Structure formats: C-alpha cells, structure tokens
Amino acid sequence: MSTATRTPGRTDGTPAAATAPAPGTGSRLLRWWPAPVLLLLAVAPYSALPLPGLLDGPVGSPGSLQLLATCLMFGALATGYDLLLGRTGLLSFGHALYFAAGSYATNVFLLEAGLPFAVAAVLGLCSGTVLALLLGSVSLRVTGIGFSMVTLAFAQAGSLLVSRNPGGWTGGEEGRAAPAEALPSWLVGIDHTANLYWIALAYLVLTLGVVRWAVRSPTGRVWEGIKENERRVEVLGLRPYGFKLTAFVLAGALAAVGGLVHLLLTGGSTPQTTTSDFTLSLLVMVVLGGSGTRWGPMVGGILYTWADHRLGDLAGSGAVAGLPAVLRVPLSQPLFLLGVLFVAVVHLLPGGLARLPSRLRRIREENR
Amino acid sequence: MSTIVLLTMTGLGLGALYFLIASGLSLIFGLMDVLNFAHGALLSIGAYGTWWAASGNLPGAGPGGGGFVLAVLFGTAVGTLAAVVLELAVVRPLYTRPREQVLATVGVGLAVPALLSGVWGSDARTFPGPEALSGTFGLLGADVPVNRLVLIVAAAVVLLALRLFLGRTRHGLVVRAGVEDRAMVTALGIDVRTAFTLVFAIGGCAAALGGALGGLYFGSVDPRQGTSLLIFAFVVVVTGGMGSVTGAAVAAVVIGLVQQFANYYTAAGLGDLAVVVLLAVLLLVRPRGLTGRLA
Numbered sequence: 001m002s003t004a005t006r007t008p009g010r011t012d013g014t015p016a017a018a019t020a021p022a023p024g025t026g027s028r029l030l031r032w033w034p035a036p037v038l039l040l041l042a043v044a045p046y047s048a049l050p051l052p053g054l055l056d057g058p059v060g061s062p063g064s065l066q067l068l069a070t071c072l073m074f075g076a077l078a079t080g081y082d083l084l085l086g087r088t089g090l091l092s093f094g095h096a097l098y099f100a101a102g103s104y105a106t107n108v109f110l111l112e113a114g115l116p117f118a119v120a121a122v123l124g125l126c127s128g129t130v131l132a133l134l135l136g137s138v139s140l141r142v143t144g145i146g147f148s149m150v151t152l153a154f155a156q157a158g159s160l161l162v163s164r165n166p167g168g169w170t171g172g173e174e175g176r177a178a179p180a181e182a183l184p185s186w187l188v189g190i191d192h193t194a195n196l197y198w199i200a201l202a203y204l205v206l207t208l209g210v211v212r213w214a215v216r217s218p219t220g221r222v223w224e225g226i227k228e229n230e231r232r233v234e235v236l237g238l239r240p241y242g243f244k245l246t247a248f249v250l251a252g253a254l255a256a257v258g259g260l261v262h263l264l265l266t267g268g269s270t271p272q273t274t275t276s277d278f279t280l281s282l283l284v285m286v287v288l289g290g291s292g293t294r295w296g297p298m299v300g301g302i303l304y305t306w307a308d309h310r311l312g313d314l315a316g317s318g319a320v321a322g323l324p325a326v327l328r329v330p331l332s333q334p335l336f337l338l339g340v341l342f343v344a345v346v347h348l349l350p351g352g353l354a355r356l357p358s359r360l361r362r363i364r365e366e367n368r
Numbered sequence: 369m370s371t372i373v374l375l376t377m378t379g380l381g382l383g384a385l386y387f388l389i390a391s392g393l394s395l396i397f398g399l400m401d402v403l404n405f406a407h408g409a410l411l412s413i414g415a416y417g418t419w420w421a422a423s424g425n426l427p428g429a430g431p432g433g434g435g436f437v438l439a440v441l442f443g444t445a446v447g448t449l450a451a452v453v454l455e456l457a458v459v460r461p462l463y464t465r466p467r468e469q470v471l472a473t474v475g476v477g478l479a480v481p482a483l484l485s486g487v488w489g490s491d492a493r494t495f496p497g498p499e500a501l502s503g504t505f506g507l508l509g510a511d512v513p514v515n516r517l518v519l520i521v522a523a524a525v526v527l528l529a530l531r532l533f534l535g536r537t538r539h540g541l542v543v544r545a546g547v548e549d550r551a552m553v554t555a556l557g558i559d560v561r562t563a564f565t566l567v568f569a570i571g572g573c574a575a576a577l578g579g580a581l582g583g584l585y586f587g588s589v590d591p592r593q594g595t596s597l598l599i600f601a602f603v604v605v606v607t608g609g610m611g612s613v614t615g616a617a618v619a620a621v622v623i624g625l626v627q628q629f630a631n632y633y634t635a636a637g638l639g640d641l642a643v644v645v646l647l648a649v650l651l652l653v654r655p656r657g658l659t660g661r662l663a
Contacts, residue, residue: 091467142651145403149606150651153644156599160641276599280405280474287471333486339479346472347461 041201044068045194054306056313062193066265067309069193069200071302073261076200076207078285078301080254083211085283086292087220088247089227091148094135094155096278098252102128102259103269104162108169110182117183125256132252133245140244143230152276159274175270178263187264196265203261204298207254212294214250223247227292284342290354299353308334370510375628377507381516381585383624384523388578389601390608390616391530392451392571398547398611399560399567401466406454406473407575407601408594409480413450414576415495415589416484418443422496431496440580447576448569455568460561477595485591492590495583515584522581523617526574530613539566547611600627600640603647 047059055064077099084090106124109115115123139150165172180188186195214220222243225233233240263269272278281304289300311334330336345352349359389411396404422431422439431439458476462468497515504511534540542563545553553560575594582597583589604623608615623643631639 091470138648138652145397145610146606146651148403149602150648152599152602153648153651156644157641157648160644164635164638164641277478277595280478283471283474284478329486330483333482335482336479336486339475339477339482342475342478343458343472346468346475347458350465350468 094151102256128256136248290352296354379628387620408598412594414447414579451572
C-alpha cells in the first residue's frame with residue numbers, strides 16, 4: 001500500500017479552502033456553531049422532549065441518556081483513532097487493545113488491589129498509556145502493512161490473554177462487572193445516568209480539544225507531512241519515528257480514557273472490546289464520517305453506534321417482522337446494513353459524510 | 369509417541385486449512401496490494417454452501433459418498449463465484465485507490481457473516497459428513513481422524529495445482545510477473561486486470577474449499593468461523609512472505625504445528641498466543657518475512 005505517490009486531499013477539493021469562512025459578520029458568527037450545540041447537549045438530561053424514531057423514550061429518560069452517552073463515547077473514540085488513521089496515515093488494527101487496557105486495568109485495580117476509584121482510574125490510564133508506549137515503540141519499527149499486522153498481532157494477543165482469564169483477573173468470556181461499592185455513589189445506578197452522560201460528553205469535548213490542539217501544533221504539521229510523504233519528511237532532516245510514536249501514544253492514552261468511560265457507562269469490562277472486530281468497527285466509523293476531518297470521525301462514531309442500537313430495535317419491531325423473508329432477514333442484521341452502507345460510502349462518497357456538504361454545494365453550483 | 373503423531377497430524381491438518389486460506393490471500397496481496405479482509409467471508413460462504421447442499425437442499429447432493437463430493441464442489445463453486453463478484457463489483461471500481469480497496473473488503477467482511485447469521489442463525493450448525501470421513505485410522509500406534517488426512521491431501525493438491533499453474537501456464541506467468549512488478553507488466557501491454565479477477569477466483573476457490581473441508585475438521589459451521597481463521601491466515605501470509613505460495617505453505621505447516629504443540633504441552637490457548645507473538649517477533653527481526661519478499 002504505497003501512498004507515497006498519491007497526494008490525497010490536494011486533488012479533490014482542498015479542505016482548507018473549502019472551509020475557510022468568507023468575510024462578514026454572519027459567517028463569523030457561524031464559526032461559533034459548536035457552542036450552542038454543546039450547550040444543547042449539556043442540558044439534554046433536563047429535557048423531556050420525545051424524539052420518536054430517533055430515541056425510544058424522551059431525551060432525559062435514563063435509557064435514552066445511556067444510548068446518547070454511548071454514542072458520544074464512540075464519537076470521541078473514533079476521533080482519537082483518526083489521529084492515527086487520518087492525521088498521520090497509520091493504519092493500526094490494534095486500537096481496541098488500549099481502550100480495553102484502560103477499562104480492564106482500572107477494573108482490576110478496583111477489584112484486586114481494592115484501591116479507591118480515583119487512584120485506580122489514574123493507574124488504569126497510566127497502564128493504557130504505558131502499554132501504548134511500549135507496544136507502539138516496537139510496532140513502529142516496521143512500516144506500511146507490516147505495522148498494521150504487528151498491531152493486529154499484539155491486539156490479538158491481548159484478546160486471547162483476556163479470554164484466558166489469567167489469575168481470574170479478567171473474568172474470561174463473561175467479562176467482569178465493576179464493584180458498585182467501590183465507585184462513587186453519584187456514578188452508580190439508573191438515577192445517575194445523567195452524570196455518566198456528562199462524563200461521556202466531557203470525554204468527547206476533551207478528545208476534540210486535544211486532537212485539534214495536537215493537529216495544529218508543530219508536531220501536527222509533521223504528522224501531516226508523514227501522511228502525505230514520509231520519505232520527504234526524512235529528507236527534511238526529521239525522524240518520523242518519534243513523531244509517529246507521539247501520535248500513537250496520544251491516541252492510545254485517549255483510548256484508555258475512553259475505556260474508563262466505557263467501564264463506568266456499562267458497569268464492567270467486556271471481552272468484546274478487545275477483539276479485532278472492535279477495531280474494525282472504529283475504522284468503519286472513521287471512514288464513514290470522513291477520515292482526516294475535524295468533525296467527520298465524531299459524526300461517524302455517533303451515527304454508527306446509534307444505528308447499531310436502533311437497527312437492532314427495529315429488527316424486533318412489528319414493522320419488520322411482517323415483511324417477507326427476503327427483506328426481513330437483511331433488515332434484522334444491523335452489521336449487514338452497516339457493512340453495506342460502509343462499502344457504499346467508500347465507493348460513492350470518498351472522504352466520508354463530512355465531504356457531503358461541500359459535494360452538494362458543488363453540484364448546486366454546477367447546476368446553476 | 370502416539371500423542372506426538374496425533375498432534376503432528378492435527379497440526380498439519382490445521383496448517384493445511386491455513387494454507388487453503390493463505391495461498392489466495394498471499395497471491396491477492398502480492399499482485400494487487402490488497403489485504404483481503406473479506407477472505408474469511410469467502411471461506412464461510414464455501415462452508416455454508418457445502419452445508420446447505422449436503423443437508424439435502426441440492427438434488428443429488430447429500431451427506432454420504434458421491435453426494436458429499438457434489439456438495440463440496442457446489443460449496444467451492446459458490447465461493448469462487450462470490451470471489452469473482454467481489455472483485456468485479458467491489459474491488460475493481462476502486463482500482464486507483466489501494467487503501468479504499470482494503471476498506472471496502474472490511475465492509476464486505478462485516479456484512480457477509482451478519483447476513484449468514486441472519487439467514488441461518490448465529491449458532492453453530494452440525495456439519496454433515498460421510499461415514500468414511502468421520503472415523504479414524506491407525507498411524508504408528510495413534511488413532512488419527514480421517515478428516516485431517518483429507519485436509520492435508522486437499523492442500524497438497526491445491527499447492528501442486530498452483531505451482532503448475534504459476535510455473536507452466538501463460539496466465540500464471542502474468543500473475544508471477546505482476547507480483548514482481550505490476551507497472552512493468554502493464555507497460556508491456558498486458559491487461560493485468562484479467563489477472564486480478566483470476567487470482568480472486570483462485571483465492572476464493574481455495575478458501576471455499578477450505579471452508580467446506582474445515583466443516584469436517586470442526587464438525588460444525590458458524591458465521592464467525594471464517595473471521596477467526598482469517599487472523600491466523602494473516603499470520604501465515606506475513607510469515608511466509610507476501611505473494612509467495614510456497615512460502616505460505618511452509619509458514620502454514622510451521623504455524624499449525626507450533627499452535628498444536630504449544631496448546632497441548634503448555635496451557636490451552638497459549639499456542640494461539642505464541643503464534644501471534646511469533647509473528648510480531650518475526651516481523652521485527654525480519655521485516656520481509658521468511659522468504660524475504662514484502663510488497
């Protein structure tokens with residue numbers, strides 16, 4: 001997979017030029033659109049607004065908040081993963097490992113060492129980050145598809161280790177529930193779903209902020225250079241290894257935070273989060289939304305998670321059950337629909353959903 | 369002694385199964401730079417096709433004797449057809465974008481197992497097989513299941529056929545040349561795209577055959593089977609050097625044996641772990657694989 005000869009992003013609509021605001025007060029105000037959206041998301045738990053079709057109950061109900069929080073968490077996780085895929089051009093198949101490490105390590109510190117939650121959380125995050133540092137420094141010694149394979153191998157090793165249940169720490173196939181008595185009381189129970197929702201929202205804001213800051217930093221510019229043409233970065237006298245490792249560790253640390261949020265959200269660690277399928281679903285989210293864009297991976301993650309949950313509900317509903325088998329069977333499988341949608345997006349919409357507005361605009365201008 | 373013989377035969381049988389998946393995977397990667405994530409799905413299609421035919425849904429096919437051979441042929445044919453459709457409909461339109469080709473196969477690899485579990489349920493189905501293949505035979509004092517032998521023979525036949533095809537035919541020559549230097553082959557005025565479809569058909573055929581015979585080996589089929597085997601097939605492909613069929617055969621035997629022996633003599637599951645760690649170590653020491661080729 002040599003990407004060196006291609007110059008992506010330059011030929012099909014330069015992103016910088018497309019998103020640069022035209023002068024004028026209106027567009028200057030428009031630049032602040034994330035603020036009201038964030039405000040709306042922050043006050044969502046107080047809302048009793050029903051969104052039929054989108055959510056099962058009113059927005060503020062625990063069930064809906066749980067789903068929304070999961071969506072936000074995956075949006076953040078996909079954004080962090082894009083730091084590797086879309087910003088540095090590293091195709092890692094092992095991102096699930098650092099997510100699972102954050103979740104499992106925190107859980108083990110809580111259960112086995114009996115540490116207070118705050119200490120366990122910090123240690124869990126450190127474990128995930130150190131793991132990313134160790135394995136990243138090893139995997140990045142090979143490039144291209146070799147890197148993808150080594151990360152896949154490490155993640156698979158982690159997955160096998162978790163399902164082997166060493167010392168009874170990971171709980172094997174069943175996973176392990178977090179001890180409710182060791183967690184702060186405001187994080188446990190269905191009455192406190194709103195708190196978990198705010199934590200997930202905070203994680204999303206944190207990830208978006210960190211990614212934006214990192215990409216705009218001098219290191220971020222080198223990442224972009226590595227993505228476009230690694231050889232040229234070397235010729236300029238920079239060693240790509242250190243920069244790639246920085247991206248890998250930063251993404252790993254963000255994933256570990258995500259694992260912690262997931263632990264709180266679901267009340268335990270599950271082995272499903274260690275599998276290569278989990279990383280592949282992250283890949284699907286990022287590409288669906290638009291790799292290498294600011295909002296794309298987040299949109300992809302939210303949309304994918306929401307669709308995965310809601311399509312499952314749809315399959316159980318009467319509307320689908322009454323259909324003939326030819327239609328009912330594919331519709332009852334969320335992964336089938338998402339897989340097909342993904343293939344369609346890769347074919348028809350290079351650049352993902354984030355490119356959709358600029359594409360529509362171009363079509364409209366051509367028709368004028 | 370009998371334990372060692374049994375472990376060796378089982379390891380070789382598993383290696384044969386890995387080879388059936390990895391040979392096509394390796395050729396496809398070598399020629400097209402596409403890591404085919406849908407290859408496990410092709411195996412599942414072959415397995416389900418055979419299961420469906422052998423369960424009495426195809427006239428003439430059945431669980432015993434000639435009927436089973438027909439069922440295996442049917443499953444393999446369906447898998448080959450699926451591979452050709454995959455290449456023509458999904459991979460070819462993305463010819464100039466290698467990374468998107470990989471992503472598209474990821475999507476197919478997610479969708480097909482989901483569809484299979486939608487149609488036939490996500491639980492494992494018992495795989496019907498002929499009486500003659502479900503027994504054991506004596507070898508150096510060990511009772512070895514016959515299905516191991518079937519897999520080994522099938523893999524050997526596929527290896528021989530692939531060697532003959534690559535070494536003695538014109539199409540094989542184009543494929544070999546394409547693996548070496550695709551741009552040069554195109555510059556010589558040969559349409560490599562025919563070779564793309566061809567390697568997909570060959571790879572799909574081998575994988576589907578692996579699925580059909582793997583059903584005998586495992587005794588059941590389930591939608592996730594192909595995907596879980598795919599990871600070990602990747603290990604084989606990388607270890608053997610991408611694009612090399614003989615390398616894949618050697619690596620498949622090594623990986624199968626290491627996995628079986630480690631699983632038996634240490635703790636269960638540790639063999640699988642040993643194999644993936646082996647891959648990581650090997651890539652770090654020799655980034656180009658055993659045979660020294662990495663496209």
